[in-house]
Amino acid sequence: MTANGWFQIGLYLLVLFLITKPIGIFLSRVFERQKTFLDFVLRPVERLIYRLCGVDENKEMRWQEYGATMLIFSAVSLILLYLFERLQLWMPWNPQRLANVAPDLAWNTAVSFTTNTNWQAYTPETTMSYLTQMAGLAYHNFASAAVGIALAIAVIRGVSRHASKTIGNFWVDLTRCFLWVLLPVCLVGSLVLVSEGVVQTLKPYTTAQLVEPQTVETQGPDGKAASQTVTRQVIAVGPTASQEVIKMFGTNGGGFFYANSAHPYENPTPFTNFFEMILIFAIPSGLTYTLGRMTKSQGHGWAVWGAMTALFLVGVTAAYWAEARGNPELAGVDQRASALHSGGNMEGKEVRFGIANSALFATVTTDASCGAVNSMHDSYTPLGGMVPLVNIMLGEVIFGGVGSGLYGILVFVILAVFIAGLMVGRTPEYLGKKIEAFDVKMAMLSVLISSLTILVFAAIAVVAKFGTSSISNPGPHGLSQILYAYTSSVGNNGSAFGGLNANTLWYNTSTAIAMLLGRFFVVIPILAIAGNLARKKMTPASLGTFPVTGPLFTILLICTILIVGALTFFPALSLGPILEHLLMLSGKAF
Amino acid sequence: MKHHLRVAILMTLVTTVLFGLLYPLAVTGLGQLFFPAQANGGMIVQHGQVVGSRLIGQPFSAAWYFHPRPSGAGSGYDPVAPSGGASNLGPTNRQLLDRVKGDVEKLHAENPGAAIPVDLVATSGSGLDPEISPAAAEFQIPRVARERHMSETDLRGLVRNHTLGRQFGLFGEPRVNVVELNIDLDLSHPRQ
Numbered sequence: 001m002t003a004n005g006w007f008q009i010g011l012y013l014l015v016l017f018l019i020t021k022p023i024g025i026f027l028s029r030v031f032e033r034q035k036t037f038l039d040f041v042l043r044p045v046e047r048l049i050y051r052l053c054g055v056d057e058n059k060e061m062r063w064q065e066y067g068a069t070m071l072i073f074s075a076v077s078l079i080l081l082y083l084f085e086r087l088q089l090w091m092p093w094n095p096q097r098l099a100n101v102a103p104d105l106a107w108n109t110a111v112s113f114t115t116n117t118n119w120q121a122y123t124p125e126t127t128m129s130y131l132t133q134m135a136g137l138a139y140h141n142f143a144s145a146a147v148g149i150a151l152a153i154a155v156i157r158g159v160s161r162h163a164s165k166t167i168g169n170f171w172v173d174l175t176r177c178f179l180w181v182l183l184p185v186c187l188v189g190s191l192v193l194v195s196e197g198v199v200q201t202l203k204p205y206t207t208a209q210l211v212e213p214q215t216v217e218t219q220g221p222d223g224k225a226a227s228q229t230v231t232r233q234v235i236a237v238g239p240t241a242s243q244e245v246i247k248m249f250g251t252n253g254g255g256f257f258y259a260n261s262a263h264p265y266e267n268p269t270p271f272t273n274f275f276e277m278i279l280i281f282a283i284p285s286g287l288t289y290t291l292g293r294m295t296k297s298q299g300h301g302w303a304v305w306g307a308m309t310a311l312f313l314v315g316v317t318a319a320y321w322a323e324a325r326g327n328p329e330l331a332g333v334d335q336r337a338s339a340l341h342s343g344g345n346m347e348g349k350e351v352r353f354g355i356a357n358s359a360l361f362a363t364v365t366t367d368a369s370c371g372a373v374n375s376m377h378d379s380y381t382p383l384g385g386m387v388p389l390v391n392i393m394l395g396e397v398i399f400g401g402v403g404s405g406l407y408g409i410l411v412f413v414i415l416a417v418f419i420a421g422l423m424v425g426r427t428p429e430y431l432g433k434k435i436e437a438f439d440v441k442m443a444m445l446s447v448l449i450s451s452l453t454i455l456v457f458a459a460i461a462v463v464a465k466f467g468t469s470s471i472s473n474p475g476p477h478g479l480s481q482i483l484y485a486y487t488s489s490v491g492n493n494g495s496a497f498g499g500l501n502a503n504t505l506w507y508n509t510s511t512a513i514a515m516l517l518g519r520f521f522v523v524i525p526i527l528a529i530a531g532n533l534a535r536k537k538m539t540p541a542s543l544g545t546f547p548v549t550g551p552l553f554t555i556l557l558i559c560t561i562l563i564v565g566a567l568t569f570f571p572a573l574s575l576g577p578i579l580e581h582l583l584m585l586s587g588k589a590f
Numbered sequence: 591m592k593h594h595l596r597v598a599i600l601m602t603l604v605t606t607v608l609f610g611l612l613y614p615l616a617v618t619g620l621g622q623l624f625f626p627a628q629a630n631g632g633m634i635v636q637h638g639q640v641v642g643s644r645l646i647g648q649p650f651s652a653a654w655y656f657h658p659r660p661s662g663a664g665s666g667y668d669p670v671a672p673s674g675g676a677s678n679l680g681p682t683n684r685q686l687l688d689r690v691k692g693d694v695e696k697l698h699a700e701n702p703g704a705a706i707p708v709d710l711v712a713t714s715g716s717g718l719d720p721e722i723s724p725a726a727a728e729f730q731i732p733r734v735a736r737e738r739h740m741s742e743t744d745l746r747g748l749v750r751n752h753t754l755g756r757q758f759g760l761f762g763e764p765r766v767n768v769v770e771l772n773i774d775l776d777l778s779h780p781r782q
Contacts, residue, residue, distance in 0.1 A: 008761065053600040054593075069594045076598040080606065125670050135610030142609045143602075171597060178605060183613070190617045191624070197645055200621035200629045205670065208633070208640045211772060214649045216665040235646055236669045237631050241621060242614040258674035262715030264645035265631065270762020326708065327681045332694045334705035334725075341723030342763045346712035347686065348676055351659070351721040354763035376715040378678040379686075473680035480680075499678030580682055589684040 001324045002337050005356030009316055012274065012360060013309070016281050020305065023282055024289020030180040031153045031173060032294070042179045049175055060166035063531025066154055067524055069170040070147060074520070077143050078114040082106055084136035085128070094129035095204035101127060108508040113137055115519035116144035116401055118247070118254030118371055118494035119511055121502040125236040125257055130202055137254060138243035142186075145250025145283075146177040148403030151523055152287055155407045158530025159431055160295040162538045167530055181283070182246065189245035192275065197268035198241040206235045240265055248279035251401040253371030253494045261361070261374040262350055273357055273374060280370045284308075284399035287406040295431050299549030304409060307557040311398045312367050315387050319359040322384035323349075329584060345384065348376030359384065366391035369401035371494025378473065378481065378497035382584060385497070386577035389484050392491040394565040395450060401492060404519075407526045409557075411443045413548065414529065416560040418443075420546040429545050432538045439532060442525040449525075450490050451568045453517045457486045457510050458572070466506040472499030475590030476583065480576035485511060490518035634773065641773070647720040648769050654737035654781055656722070656730050658768045659709055660693065663717030675717020697729070704729055721765040724753055738779050748774065 029036050050057050061069070085106040088094055101109070105122055112119040113136075122128070128137065150173035157167045194200050213231040240256040244266050247254060261267040267276060285305065292301020324344045326335030337343035342354030349358045358375035365372050366388035377388050391398060397409040414430060418440050421428025428435040461467025461482045471478035481497040488495055489511040496502065502511065547553060621629040632644045642648050647658045649666040662678075664671030679686035693711040707725035727749050735745045752771040755764050 004756070011760070049601075049604055052604050053597050055597060055601075065594075068591065069598070072591075072594050073598045073601060076595075077602045077606075080602055123672055123674050126672050134614040135606055138614065139606050139610035143605065171601065174601070178609065183609075186613070187617070191620055194617075194621040194625045194629050197628045197632055199631045200618050201631075202618060203630070206631060206633060206640055206643075208642045208648075210648055211641055211769070211776070212648075212650050212652055212655060214651060214666065218665065230649075230665060233642065233646070233648060233667065234670045235631060235633075235643055239614045239618055241629075242617040257716075259676065259716035259718065262676070264643075264716060264718055264720060268632075268645050270757040274761050329682065329687055330690050330708070330711075332698065332706060333690065333708050333711055335708045338725065340725035340728065340764070341707045341709060343708060345681065346708045347679065347681075348713065348715045350714050350716065350719050351709050351723055351765045352719075352762050357762060374715065376676040376678055378680060379676070379715075381681050472678060473683045475680075475682055477680040477682060497678070497680075498674070498676060499680070580680075584682050589682050589687050 001320055002356065005320065008356055009320070009360050012277060015278055016285055019278070019282060020285045020289050023286025024293060024301070027181065027283070027286055027290040028293045030176050033176070036180060038180055038184060046175055046179055053171070055171040057169065057172050059169055061169055062165055063154070063158070063167050063527045066167055066170050067527045070151065071520065073170070073174070074114050074147060077140065078110050081113060081136045081140055082110040084132045085109060088129040088132045091129070091131050093131035093134070093202060096129070098127060098129050104505055104508040105503060108512045111512040111515050112494065113140035113252070113254060114144055115492050115515045116148055116250070116252055116369065116404065117489060117492040117515045117519070118252045119489055119496065119515065120254055120494070121508055123258045124255065130238055133243060133256060134239055138246060141243065141246040141250050141252040141254065142178060142182055145182060145246070145252065145402045146174050148401055149177045149181065149283065150174050150403065151527070152403035152406040155410060155526060155530040156291055156294045158534040159410070159433070161534045162432070162536060164534045167534055182250065185249055186242070186245045189249065189275070189279065190241040193241040193244055193272055196272045197265070198244055198272065199237045199265045200239055200241040201237050202239060203237065205237060208233045208235055237265070244276070245279065247372060248276045248370065249282065251280055251284065251368045251370040253365065255372065261372045262376070267374055270352055270357065273353055273361065276372070277361055277364050280364050280368045280372070281399050283402040284368050284405040287403070291406060297431060297549065300431065303549050303554045304413065304557070306551070306554040307561070308397070308399050308409070310554070310558055311394070311561065312363065315367065315391055315398070316360055316363040319363050319384050319387040320356060322381045322387070323355050323359050325381070327381060327584070329587060329589065345379070345381050348379030350374065362388050363391065365495060366493060367398035367400070369396040369404060369491055369493045371488065373495050376498055377484070377495060378499045382477070382577040382581035385480065386573065388495065389480070389487060389577065390565070390569070390573070392487045392493045393454070393569045394561055395447070396491045396493065397561060404492065404523070407523065411446055411526060412557060412561050412564070414439055414443045415564070416553070416557045417546060417548065419560060420556060424544070424546065426544045429539060429541075430548060432541065433533050433536045434539060439529050442529045446522045446525040447564060449521045450518060453490045453514050454486045455572065457514055458483050461486070461510070466504065470501040470504055470507060472501065473590070476576050476580040477590070480580065483572055483576055486514055489514035492518050634769070642769050644767065644770055645720055647718050650768065650772055653733055655772045655775070656727060656734055656768050659719055659722060660689070660711065660713050661717045662713045667718060669718055671717070676715050677713045700733055701729055720769050721767050724764050724766055727753070727766040734775070738775065738781060740779055748778070
């Protein structure tokens with residue numbers, strides 16, 4: 001670990017802190033339909049969209065209707081994406097003449113992008129046409145992010161309103177998120193990325209003549225070794241920057257290229273790397289401020305932010321430490337950092353990012369349910385790779401996905417308040433609302449659905465041939481690969497231990513189910529809580545009320561998140577990464 | 591519900607046109623207008639022929655070139671390899687340990703006594719990393735200088751010209767672009 005590495009991590013946290021309040025204020029103004037500086041251009045577009053689609057912007061919805069419209073919109077847009085993939089050969093902007101995507105892979109990908117997971121069982125360069133990437137995949141980066149943010153705002157309304165039957169209008173929240181929140185940042189941000197070297201073109205792939213032609217050994221069709229001279233390099237390009245920015249800002253994470261943000265055309269410089277990491281946390285961090293502002297308890301917003309930040313710092317420290325120490329099994333290699341190289345475990349990492357920025361990116365992308373990667377988690381040291389895994393297992397609530405992070409942590413807030421209520425023997429209250437049996441049941445339901453789905457699918461995969469045959473790294477690492485696949489799907493993260501061959505009928509089907517459960521079956525109970533809280537009357541705070549502001553609450557919230565996560569997943573983790581760590585130290589290989 | 595289904599279909603179509611077509615086309619237009627070189631991939635053109643991109647690594651194996659990091663992309667630095675560019679080998683995978691052991695032996699024979707910087711034996715995540723650490727460039731200077739009949743001091747100066755420090759003095763790690771360095775070497779010190 002180096003002083004400069006820590007300085008870059010500290011600078012990241014500082015910038016994040018500074019943008020939290022302005023973003024939070026802007027978000028609450030947008031969704032409370034107050035004036036903003038963008039109204040003069042966007043308001044006419046908004047009205048036009050409502051007129052074209054037949055939306056009455058002044059009609060409010062109950063939680064059931066809000067949830068139902070969200071599900072219908074997700075289903076319709078999912079089907080459209082599926083059609084783009086299945087018919088791309090006959091549509092424009094397919095200069096490489098890429099074939100139609102196979103049904104199971106197309107279904108898996110459609111679910112993946114609709115649920116904001118962006119799990120990718122395909123190699124984009126050789127699978128997806130420009131049109132599919134733009135109008136199918138990148139579009140869903142916008143849509144799934146807007147759905148998530150809308151849901152979070154609806155849940156905040158549920159907490160802040162009292163004696164109210166409704167929690168907002170889904171179509172209005174969705175449209176305003178598209179136009180006011182996502183569009184301006186993406187237009188400006190994509191040009192920033194292009195200026196640094198991210199490609200943006202509709203032309204076909206470029207062919208370059210290699211400076212030094214290479215003779216490579218290949219296997220002929222008869223299986224015999226043959227040598228072949230490679231003189232050219234086909235360089236994949238495409239409309240990347242426009243997708244890259246929303247991939248980060250909407251915490252989607254699906255790469256335009258297979259290598260994702262490790263690819264020089266997605267993330268060419270250390271500055272783009274910093275910018276992309278800030279984009280990931282921008283909205284999730286800002287939403288904590290929005291929570292405080294809309295519930296008129298700014299201290300509560302900061303208490304939640306504090307819990308998230310503390311867990312983030314633990315993660316980044318652990319990952320940086322583990323990766324900087326390197327791999328003890330590599331003999332005769334200099335892994336100590338110096339002024340001339342970053343040292344550490346460089347397998348699967350880029351030189352321009354080194355260890356500090358790879359570990360930071362891995363932590364950020366798995367804290368938020370983004371899933372973009374600038375280094376390959378599969379090649380991390382066992383403990384370094386356990387950090388992303390644990391981050392997702394904790395429920396994607398360390399800032400979390402756009403919207404989903406906030407409504408996710410509110411579940412833990414309710415559980416924390418409930419536990420505190422049990423400890424002092426009083427009816428738990430949250431911001432003036434009594435927390436009753438129904439709310440706690442729904443909160444537990446959403447927690448249980450996630451962990452149950454992860455563990456059951458992983459358990460099936462590790463005992464069946466169709467599960468284990470996809471493993472690429474034998475030994476305990478194989479268990480980590482499978483565990484990571486389902487954790488990432490349920491958490492709607494989308495990053496992977498990429499060696500696992502996920503493009504099989506079993507993995508395409510099972511991860512698609514896991515992604516759907518992790519998105520929709522988790523959010524419906526939360527919407528129910530929101531609807532139920534909105535209905536309740538305000539109870540004035542008394543001496544016996546447990547405060548949801550300040551360090552005591554922050555600590556209680558952290559403990560609740562850790563206890564739930566640790567109790568559920570520790571046995572599985574001890575057989576995967578922890579065991580591999582011990583075996584690595586004793587010099588074992590598989 | 592029928593009403594909402596109608597709205598959902600219309601909303602999907604309208605937003606797909608706006609965000610799936612107009613937005614990326616607008617960004618393409620603006621990008622091509624203001625930053626044409628970057629938007630098209632930072633291609634390096636010599637005598638009217640594209641010889642590579644300054645952002646995409648290339649394989650080099652002759653002794654008179656600086657060598658890039660090992661690559662897991664196809665047969666090496668293939669941007670359209672069907673299974674991507676990463677090795678995805680875990681830290682306890684024997685394939686990784688054997689590969690590194692083989693590379694270490696080769697490098698050790700070439701420059702005995704010098705420490706081998708880790709990035710020279712580790713594949714990158716993209717398999718396309720165009721850069722190596724300054725330590726990895728320094729390790730190769732004796733070999734390349736010998737092959738090109740240059741003094742090590744001259745070569746070190748040339749390498750320094752192609753070394754990027756931390757961006758704005760802050761971000762990332764120092765690095766040397768192998769593609770640009772080798773092209774420059776061929777121009778300024780061609781082999782007799």
